[in-house]
Amino acid sequence: MNFETLKNLVIDKDFRFVYLSRKEFYNNMPDEKFLKRKFKCLTKNDLNLDDPVSFNEKIQWLKINYRKPEFVQMVDKNAVKDYVAEKIGQEHIIPTLGIYNSFSDIDFDKLPDKFVLKCTHDSASTIVCSDKKTFDRKKAKKQITKFLKRNYYMLGREWPYEFVEPKIIIEKFMVDESGTELKDYKFFCFNGKVKCVSIDFDRFTNHRSNYFTPDFELTDIGKQVCPPDPDHKLNKPENWNEMIEIAQKLSDGLPFLRVDLYNINGKVYFGELTFYPASGFSLFMTPEQDKLLGEWMQLPEKCIC
Known part of the structure; x- marks a missing residue:
């Protein structure tokens, strides 16, 4: 622990709460009380x-008041593939190279030179191997082992993750037309309709995200964590309408769902489904943007199955 962190722990009660919550210090605190404090x-x-x-408030409301059993499969990075394939077809699923209980189980000799590995029960645990010869296995093992032990549910009380068994999934390495990255198209669907789409680019260098309307018009919506770059030119994919149709099919019947897709050489691939973007703690560029997305969401009747 460096001096700055130690100082903030002593003098900043908000910093202290967030820091200790990441250490699972408040695991016994009821969800509603925890979320109000962290919010x-x-x-x-x-x-x-x-x-x-x-938007952020309504995401927190959904965590507590809208729970259906199928949500567990929908957030599981492995199990969700069967769910999505049944709805839109196996051809949209990125091939899985292996599922493992621990890093030590992985037989790297059987893997291609490039691949992607991550945990099935959390977010932001992705590790990309672009060259197996130079891949730092020791570092990767340390990171993945730490992620496997992490109780992701406790970080933001995203309840479906409490029931996902932690495993490692390894997928085929894929890039888009840039040849260097895989742009992430995130479709924000409200009651089964796409209202805006964020396109993430330069994800591993200088992460930025521009937001578009369904007609591919640039908006001023943005988040502080990966701010927009209006000067960055992004071309409308030729199969843009197909992507919207897929997102709306996957989100049909739900008050909100973010559907992440990739577009590779004119073919659409599924990324993931997200019920609670940024766990409902998004820092938009302005408060008005948070309220705008909130207006788009019509909350359902309470459902705790």
């Missing part, structure tokens, strides 16, 4: 669950 720490606003207005 205040990260957004500096009180969380209104009785009459939620903003």
Whole structure:
């Protein structure tokens, strides 16, 4: 622990709460109480669950009040592939090279020179191997082993993750027309309709994200964590309408779902399904943007199955 972290732990109660929550210090705190406290720490606003207005508030409401058993499969990085393939076809699924319980189980001799590995039960655990000869297995093992032990549910009380068995999934390495990266198309679907799409680019160098309308018009929506770059030219994919149709098919019947897709040489591939972007703690460029997305979401009747 460096001096700056230690200082903030002593003098900043909000920093202290967030830091200790990542260490699972508050695992016994009820979900609603935990979310209200963390929401205040990260957004500096009180969380209104009785009459939620903003996008972030409504995401928190959904965590607590809208729970269906199938959501567990939908967030599992491995199991979701069967769910999606049944709805839109196996041809949209990135090939899986292996599923493992631990890093030590992986037989790297049987893997191609390039691949992607991540955990099935969390987010942001992706490790890309672009060259097996120079791949730092020791570092990767340390990271993945740490991720496997992480109780992702406790970080933001995204309840479906509590029931996903931690495993390692290895997938085929793929790039788009750039030859160097895989742009992430994130379709924000409200009641089964795409309302905006964020396109993430330069994800491993200088992560940026521009938001577009379904008609591919650039908007001013953006988040502070990966701010927009309006000067960066992004071309509308030829199969843009197909991507929208796929996103809407996968989100049909749900008050909100973010559907992540890839576009590779004119072919659409599934990425993941996200119920709670940034766990409902998104720092938009302006409060008005948070409220705009909130207006798009019509909350359903409470459902805890």
